[in-house]
Amino acid sequence: MTTQYDALLLLSFGGPEGPDDVLPFLENVTRGRGIPRERLAAVGEHYHLFGGVSPINQQCRDLKAAIEKDLKDHSIDLPVYWGNRNWTPYLADTVREMTQDGVRHAAAFVTSAYSGYSTNDQYVEDIARARAEVPGAPEIDKLPVYCRRAGFVAPFVDATRAALSAAPQDTHLVFTAHSVPLAQPNRELYVAELEEVAATVADEAAPGVPWALVYQSRSGPPSQPWLEPDVCDHLETLHDAGVRSVVTVPIGFVSDHMEVKYDLDHEAAAKADKLGMRFVRVPTPGTDPRFAALARELLTEARTTGGRA
Numbered sequence: 001m002t003t004q005y006d007a008l009l010l011l012s013f014g015g016p017e018g019p020d021d022v023l024p025f026l027e028n029v030t031r032g033r034g035i036p037r038e039r040l041a042a043v044g045e046h047y048h049l050f051g052g053v054s055p056i057n058q059q060c061r062d063l064k065a066a067i068e069k070d071l072k073d074h075s076i077d078l079p080v081y082w083g084n085r086n087w088t089p090y091l092a093d094t095v096r097e098m099t100q101d102g103v104r105h106a107a108a109f110v111t112s113a114y115s116g117y118s119t120n121d122q123y124v125e126d127i128a129r130a131r132a133e134v135p136g137a138p139e140i141d142k143l144p145v146y147c148r149r150a151g152f153v154a155p156f157v158d159a160t161r162a163a164l165s166a167a168p169q170d171t172h173l174v175f176t177a178h179s180v181p182l183a184q185p186n187r188e189l190y191v192a193e194l195e196e197v198a199a200t201v202a203d204e205a206a207p208g209v210p211w212a213l214v215y216q217s218r219s220g221p222p223s224q225p226w227l228e229p230d231v232c233d234h235l236e237t238l239h240d241a242g243v244r245s246v247v248t249v250p251i252g253f254v255s256d257h258m259e260v261k262y263d264l265d266h267e268a269a270a271k272a273d274k275l276g277m278r279f280v281r282v283p284t285p286g287t288d289p290r291f292a293a294l295a296r297e298l299l300t301e302a303r304t305t306g307g308r309a
Protein backbone atom coordinates (compact mmCIF):
# COMPACT_ATOMS: atom_id res chain seq x y z
CA MET A 1 0.00 0.00 0.00
CA THR A 2 1.25 3.48 -0.81
CA THR A 3 1.05 6.19 1.84
CA GLN A 4 0.74 9.73 0.56
CA TYR A 5 2.17 12.16 3.06
CA ASP A 6 1.01 15.76 2.86
CA ALA A 7 3.37 17.19 5.51
CA LEU A 8 6.64 16.58 7.34
CA LEU A 9 6.76 17.16 11.09
CA LEU A 10 10.08 17.89 12.78
CA LEU A 11 9.65 16.66 16.36
CA SER A 12 12.14 17.63 19.05
CA PHE A 13 12.83 17.92 22.76
CA GLY A 14 12.52 21.69 23.23
CA GLY A 15 14.52 24.00 25.47
CA PRO A 16 14.23 27.33 27.30
CA GLU A 17 14.67 30.59 25.39
CA GLY A 18 15.33 32.91 28.34
CA PRO A 19 15.98 32.92 32.11
CA ASP A 20 12.28 32.86 33.03
CA ASP A 21 11.71 29.75 30.93
CA VAL A 22 14.33 27.63 32.71
CA LEU A 23 12.38 26.41 35.76
CA PRO A 24 9.06 25.74 33.98
CA PHE A 25 10.98 23.92 31.23
CA LEU A 26 12.75 21.72 33.78
CA GLU A 27 9.41 21.02 35.47
CA ASN A 28 7.97 19.94 32.13
CA VAL A 29 10.89 17.58 31.49
CA THR A 30 10.94 15.95 34.90
CA ARG A 31 7.24 15.85 35.88
CA GLY A 32 6.58 12.49 37.54
CA ARG A 33 10.09 11.19 36.90
CA GLY A 34 11.62 11.34 40.37
CA ILE A 35 14.60 13.55 39.53
CA PRO A 36 16.18 14.93 42.76
CA ARG A 37 15.64 18.67 43.40
CA GLU A 38 19.40 19.23 43.74
CA ARG A 39 19.91 17.85 40.24
CA LEU A 40 17.23 20.22 38.89
CA ALA A 41 18.88 23.21 40.57
CA ALA A 42 22.27 22.19 39.17
CA VAL A 43 20.91 21.77 35.64
CA GLY A 44 19.11 25.12 35.94
CA GLU A 45 22.55 26.66 36.57
CA HIS A 46 23.88 25.07 33.37
CA TYR A 47 21.18 26.91 31.42
CA HIS A 48 21.74 30.18 33.31
CA LEU A 49 25.42 30.06 32.32
CA PHE A 50 24.11 30.43 28.77
CA GLY A 51 21.69 33.26 29.62
CA GLY A 52 18.82 30.82 30.11
CA VAL A 53 18.83 30.01 26.41
CA SER A 54 19.21 26.45 25.17
CA PRO A 55 20.77 26.16 21.73
CA ILE A 56 18.30 23.45 20.72
CA ASN A 57 15.42 25.60 19.44
CA GLN A 58 17.57 27.62 17.05
CA GLN A 59 19.14 24.36 15.90
CA CYS A 60 15.64 23.07 15.12
CA ARG A 61 14.81 26.25 13.18
CA ASP A 62 18.03 25.82 11.20
CA LEU A 63 17.41 22.12 10.58
CA LYS A 64 13.84 22.88 9.47
CA ALA A 65 15.22 25.43 6.99
CA ALA A 66 17.80 22.91 5.74
CA ILE A 67 15.09 20.26 5.26
CA GLU A 68 12.88 22.76 3.41
CA LYS A 69 15.77 23.62 1.11
CA ASP A 70 16.51 19.95 0.46
CA LEU A 71 12.85 19.23 -0.37
CA LYS A 72 12.71 22.22 -2.69
CA ASP A 73 15.96 21.14 -4.41
CA HIS A 74 14.30 17.76 -5.04
CA SER A 75 11.08 19.35 -6.34
CA ILE A 76 9.05 17.98 -3.44
CA ASP A 77 6.31 20.40 -2.45
CA LEU A 78 5.63 19.52 1.18
CA PRO A 79 5.07 21.82 4.16
CA VAL A 80 7.40 21.29 7.14
CA TYR A 81 6.12 21.85 10.69
CA TRP A 82 8.03 21.86 13.97
CA GLY A 83 6.83 20.83 17.43
CA ASN A 84 8.48 19.98 20.78
CA ARG A 85 7.83 17.73 23.75
CA ASN A 86 8.89 20.13 26.50
CA TRP A 87 8.68 23.73 25.29
CA THR A 88 7.09 26.02 22.73
CA PRO A 89 6.20 25.34 20.01
CA TYR A 90 4.48 22.52 21.91
CA LEU A 91 3.61 19.53 19.76
CA ALA A 92 -0.14 19.77 20.48
CA ASP A 93 -0.17 23.40 19.25
CA THR A 94 1.67 22.36 16.09
CA VAL A 95 -0.81 19.53 15.52
CA ARG A 96 -3.65 22.06 15.94
CA GLU A 97 -2.04 24.27 13.28
CA MET A 98 -1.58 21.28 10.96
CA THR A 99 -5.24 20.37 11.42
CA GLN A 100 -6.34 23.93 10.59
CA ASP A 101 -4.16 23.84 7.48
CA GLY A 102 -5.94 20.69 6.33
CA VAL A 103 -3.05 18.24 6.80
CA ARG A 104 -4.36 14.65 6.73
CA HIS A 105 -1.30 12.43 7.03
CA ALA A 106 2.12 13.57 8.20
CA ALA A 107 5.49 11.84 8.62
CA ALA A 108 7.48 12.75 11.76
CA PHE A 109 11.27 13.13 11.70
CA VAL A 110 12.49 13.10 15.30
CA THR A 111 15.74 14.75 16.50
CA SER A 112 16.83 11.48 18.04
CA ALA A 113 18.35 8.65 16.03
CA TYR A 114 18.03 5.55 18.21
CA SER A 115 15.63 2.94 19.56
CA GLY A 116 14.81 2.92 23.27
CA TYR A 117 12.24 4.60 25.48
CA SER A 118 13.66 8.17 25.74
CA THR A 119 14.95 8.12 22.18
CA ASN A 120 12.00 6.58 20.32
CA ASP A 121 9.03 5.25 22.31
CA GLN A 122 8.48 8.46 24.30
CA TYR A 123 8.26 10.46 21.04
CA VAL A 124 5.64 7.97 19.78
CA GLU A 125 3.72 8.59 23.02
CA ASP A 126 4.09 12.36 22.51
CA ILE A 127 2.49 12.06 19.08
CA ALA A 128 -0.42 9.99 20.42
CA ARG A 129 -1.02 12.41 23.29
CA ALA A 130 -0.91 15.50 21.09
CA ARG A 131 -3.30 13.93 18.54
CA ALA A 132 -5.71 12.97 21.34
CA GLU A 133 -5.86 16.65 22.35
CA VAL A 134 -6.83 17.87 18.90
CA PRO A 135 -10.16 16.93 17.30
CA GLY A 136 -9.69 15.93 13.66
CA ALA A 137 -5.90 15.69 14.03
CA PRO A 138 -4.02 14.23 11.06
CA GLU A 139 -2.51 10.78 11.19
CA ILE A 140 1.18 11.08 12.09
CA ASP A 141 3.67 8.27 11.48
CA LYS A 142 7.01 8.48 13.24
CA LEU A 143 9.68 7.74 10.63
CA PRO A 144 11.94 4.75 11.44
CA VAL A 145 15.00 4.83 13.70
CA TYR A 146 17.88 6.11 11.56
CA CYS A 147 21.06 5.65 13.61
CA ARG A 148 22.61 3.31 11.01
CA ARG A 149 21.88 5.59 8.05
CA ALA A 150 24.69 7.34 6.19
CA GLY A 151 22.99 10.74 6.58
CA PHE A 152 23.56 10.43 10.32
CA VAL A 153 26.80 8.41 10.45
CA ALA A 154 28.85 10.01 7.65
CA PRO A 155 29.03 13.49 9.23
CA PHE A 156 30.44 11.87 12.40
CA VAL A 157 32.94 9.85 10.35
CA ASP A 158 34.21 12.95 8.52
CA ALA A 159 34.39 15.04 11.69
CA THR A 160 36.18 12.29 13.61
CA ARG A 161 38.71 11.78 10.83
CA ALA A 162 39.40 15.54 10.70
CA ALA A 163 39.83 15.77 14.49
CA LEU A 164 42.20 12.79 14.54
CA SER A 165 44.33 14.11 11.70
CA ALA A 166 45.20 17.11 13.90
CA ALA A 167 45.70 15.02 17.06
CA PRO A 168 48.88 13.45 18.49
CA GLN A 169 49.79 9.77 17.95
CA ASP A 170 48.41 8.13 21.10
CA THR A 171 44.94 9.74 20.96
CA HIS A 172 41.94 7.67 22.08
CA LEU A 173 38.39 8.00 20.78
CA VAL A 174 35.63 8.50 23.35
CA PHE A 175 32.10 7.98 22.03
CA THR A 176 29.37 9.41 24.25
CA ALA A 177 25.61 9.06 24.56
CA HIS A 178 22.99 10.15 27.08
CA SER A 179 22.80 7.75 30.01
CA VAL A 180 19.42 6.22 30.87
CA PRO A 181 18.26 4.11 33.84
CA LEU A 182 19.19 0.43 33.47
CA ALA A 183 15.50 -0.33 34.11
CA GLN A 184 14.35 1.81 31.18
CA PRO A 185 12.29 -0.12 28.58
CA ASN A 186 14.27 -1.10 25.47
CA ARG A 187 17.57 -0.03 27.03
CA GLU A 188 19.29 -3.11 25.52
CA LEU A 189 18.26 -2.06 22.02
CA TYR A 190 19.55 1.50 22.63
CA VAL A 191 22.91 0.20 23.86
CA ALA A 192 23.28 -2.34 21.05
CA GLU A 193 22.69 0.37 18.44
CA LEU A 194 25.13 2.76 20.14
CA GLU A 195 27.80 0.05 20.18
CA GLU A 196 27.20 -0.64 16.50
CA VAL A 197 27.37 3.03 15.48
CA ALA A 198 30.49 3.63 17.60
CA ALA A 199 32.19 0.62 15.99
CA THR A 200 31.20 1.81 12.51
CA VAL A 201 32.49 5.36 13.03
CA ALA A 202 35.73 4.09 14.62
CA ASP A 203 36.23 1.59 11.81
CA GLU A 204 35.60 4.06 9.00
CA ALA A 205 37.32 7.10 10.48
CA ALA A 206 40.21 5.57 12.36
CA PRO A 207 40.92 1.86 12.02
CA GLY A 208 43.21 0.74 14.83
CA VAL A 209 42.64 3.76 17.07
CA PRO A 210 41.52 2.61 20.55
CA TRP A 211 37.96 3.60 21.43
CA ALA A 212 35.26 3.20 24.07
CA LEU A 213 31.56 3.94 24.37
CA VAL A 214 30.72 5.85 27.56
CA TYR A 215 27.77 7.83 28.94
CA GLN A 216 27.01 11.37 30.06
CA SER A 217 24.31 13.57 31.59
CA ARG A 218 23.08 11.07 34.20
CA SER A 219 20.30 12.57 36.27
CA GLY A 220 18.46 10.07 38.52
CA PRO A 221 19.03 9.53 42.26
CA PRO A 222 22.35 7.81 43.10
CA SER A 223 20.41 4.76 44.38
CA GLN A 224 19.10 4.09 40.86
CA PRO A 225 21.52 2.36 38.44
CA TRP A 226 22.08 4.14 35.11
CA LEU A 227 24.27 3.26 32.14
CA GLU A 228 27.99 3.64 32.91
CA PRO A 229 30.84 4.50 32.83
CA ASP A 230 30.39 8.25 32.98
CA VAL A 231 32.57 10.20 30.55
CA CYS A 232 34.46 12.00 33.36
CA ASP A 233 35.25 8.74 35.15
CA HIS A 234 36.43 7.31 31.84
CA LEU A 235 38.80 10.26 31.33
CA GLU A 236 40.32 9.46 34.70
CA THR A 237 40.70 5.77 33.77
CA LEU A 238 42.40 6.72 30.51
CA HIS A 239 44.65 9.17 32.33
CA ASP A 240 45.69 6.49 34.83
CA ALA A 241 46.56 4.26 31.88
CA GLY A 242 48.87 6.95 30.51
CA VAL A 243 46.61 8.37 27.78
CA ARG A 244 47.12 12.12 27.29
CA SER A 245 44.81 12.97 24.37
CA VAL A 246 41.18 12.20 23.51
CA VAL A 247 38.80 12.99 20.69
CA THR A 248 35.21 12.88 21.97
CA VAL A 249 32.41 11.94 19.58
CA PRO A 250 28.85 12.54 20.86
CA ILE A 251 27.17 9.87 18.69
CA GLY A 252 24.10 9.86 20.96
CA PHE A 253 22.96 13.28 19.72
CA VAL A 254 21.99 14.98 16.47
CA SER A 255 22.85 18.60 17.40
CA ASP A 256 25.22 20.53 19.68
CA HIS A 257 22.54 21.29 22.28
CA MET A 258 22.98 21.83 26.01
CA GLU A 259 23.94 18.25 26.87
CA VAL A 260 26.84 18.64 24.43
CA LYS A 261 27.74 22.26 25.20
CA TYR A 262 27.63 21.93 28.98
CA ASP A 263 28.25 18.29 29.84
CA LEU A 264 31.03 17.84 27.28
CA ASP A 265 32.46 21.23 26.27
CA HIS A 266 32.27 22.62 29.80
CA GLU A 267 32.34 19.76 32.32
CA ALA A 268 34.26 16.98 30.56
CA ALA A 269 36.68 19.49 29.02
CA ALA A 270 37.39 20.93 32.49
CA LYS A 271 37.99 17.43 33.84
CA ALA A 272 40.45 16.72 31.02
CA ASP A 273 42.18 20.04 31.65
CA LYS A 274 42.58 19.19 35.33
CA LEU A 275 44.10 15.85 34.34
CA GLY A 276 46.42 17.55 31.86
CA MET A 277 44.82 15.82 28.89
CA ARG A 278 44.20 17.22 25.43
CA PHE A 279 40.42 17.22 24.79
CA VAL A 280 38.71 17.78 21.45
CA ARG A 281 34.98 17.35 20.84
CA VAL A 282 33.73 16.76 17.31
CA PRO A 283 30.49 18.34 16.05
CA THR A 284 27.19 16.48 15.70
CA PRO A 285 25.36 16.30 12.30
CA GLY A 286 23.43 19.53 13.03
CA THR A 287 22.41 20.98 9.65
CA ASP A 288 24.80 18.92 7.51
CA PRO A 289 23.06 18.63 4.11
CA ARG A 290 23.40 14.83 4.30
CA PHE A 291 21.50 14.85 7.59
CA ALA A 292 18.79 17.18 6.25
CA ALA A 293 18.44 14.90 3.22
CA LEU A 294 17.86 11.93 5.52
CA ALA A 295 14.41 13.31 6.46
CA ARG A 296 13.42 13.26 2.79
CA GLU A 297 14.94 9.81 2.21
CA LEU A 298 13.05 8.28 5.14
CA LEU A 299 9.81 9.94 4.10
CA THR A 300 10.15 8.81 0.51
CA GLU A 301 10.92 5.23 1.57
CA ALA A 302 8.00 5.15 4.01
CA ARG A 303 5.76 6.49 1.26
CA THR A 304 6.71 3.72 -1.14
CA THR A 305 6.84 0.86 1.36
CA GLY A 306 4.17 1.89 3.83
CA GLY A 307 6.90 1.43 6.47
CA ARG A 308 6.85 3.22 9.77
CA ALA A 309 8.67 3.15 13.11
Ligand SMILES: CC1=C(CCC(=O)O)c2cc3nc(cc4[nH]c(cc5[nH]c(cc1n2)c(C)c5CCC(=O)O)c(CCC(=O)O)c4C)C(CCC(=O)O)=C3C
Pocket residue numbers: 013014015016026029030033035039040043054055056111112118119178179180181217218219220252253257258259
Ligand atom coordinates in the same frame (compact mmCIF):
# COMPACT_ATOMS: atom_id res chain seq x y z
C1 LIG B 1 18.34 9.38 25.95
C2 LIG B 1 18.17 10.87 26.15
C3 LIG B 1 18.38 11.87 25.22
C4 LIG B 1 18.81 11.70 23.78
C5 LIG B 1 17.60 11.59 22.87
C6 LIG B 1 16.98 12.92 22.52
O1 LIG B 1 17.69 13.80 22.05
O2 LIG B 1 15.76 13.06 22.73
C7 LIG B 1 18.08 13.11 25.86
C8 LIG B 1 18.15 14.37 25.22
C9 LIG B 1 17.98 15.61 25.83
N1 LIG B 1 17.83 15.87 27.16
C10 LIG B 1 17.71 17.21 27.35
C11 LIG B 1 17.48 17.85 28.57
C12 LIG B 1 17.16 17.20 29.78
N2 LIG B 1 17.04 15.84 29.99
C13 LIG B 1 16.69 15.59 31.31
C14 LIG B 1 16.45 14.36 31.88
C15 LIG B 1 16.58 13.09 31.27
N3 LIG B 1 17.07 12.84 30.00
C16 LIG B 1 17.03 11.48 29.75
C17 LIG B 1 17.44 10.84 28.57
C18 LIG B 1 17.76 11.50 27.37
N4 LIG B 1 17.73 12.85 27.14
C19 LIG B 1 16.52 10.84 30.91
C20 LIG B 1 16.28 9.36 31.05
C21 LIG B 1 16.24 11.85 31.84
C22 LIG B 1 15.63 11.67 33.22
C23 LIG B 1 14.20 12.12 33.22
C24 LIG B 1 13.35 11.31 32.26
O3 LIG B 1 13.26 10.09 32.46
O4 LIG B 1 12.84 11.91 31.32
C25 LIG B 1 16.58 16.86 31.95
C26 LIG B 1 16.18 17.06 33.40
C27 LIG B 1 17.32 17.54 34.21
C28 LIG B 1 18.43 16.51 34.27
O5 LIG B 1 18.33 15.66 35.13
O6 LIG B 1 19.34 16.56 33.43
C29 LIG B 1 16.89 17.85 31.00
C30 LIG B 1 16.92 19.34 31.22
C31 LIG B 1 17.79 17.86 26.08
C32 LIG B 1 17.68 19.38 25.82
C33 LIG B 1 19.04 19.99 25.72
C34 LIG B 1 18.96 21.45 25.52
O7 LIG B 1 18.20 22.14 26.20
O8 LIG B 1 19.69 21.96 24.65
C35 LIG B 1 17.96 16.87 25.14
C36 LIG B 1 18.09 17.03 23.65
Ligand SMILES: [Fe+2]
Pocket residue numbers: 178
Ligand atom coordinates in the same frame (compact mmCIF):
# COMPACT_ATOMS: atom_id res chain seq x y z
FE1 LIG C 1 17.67 14.37 28.64
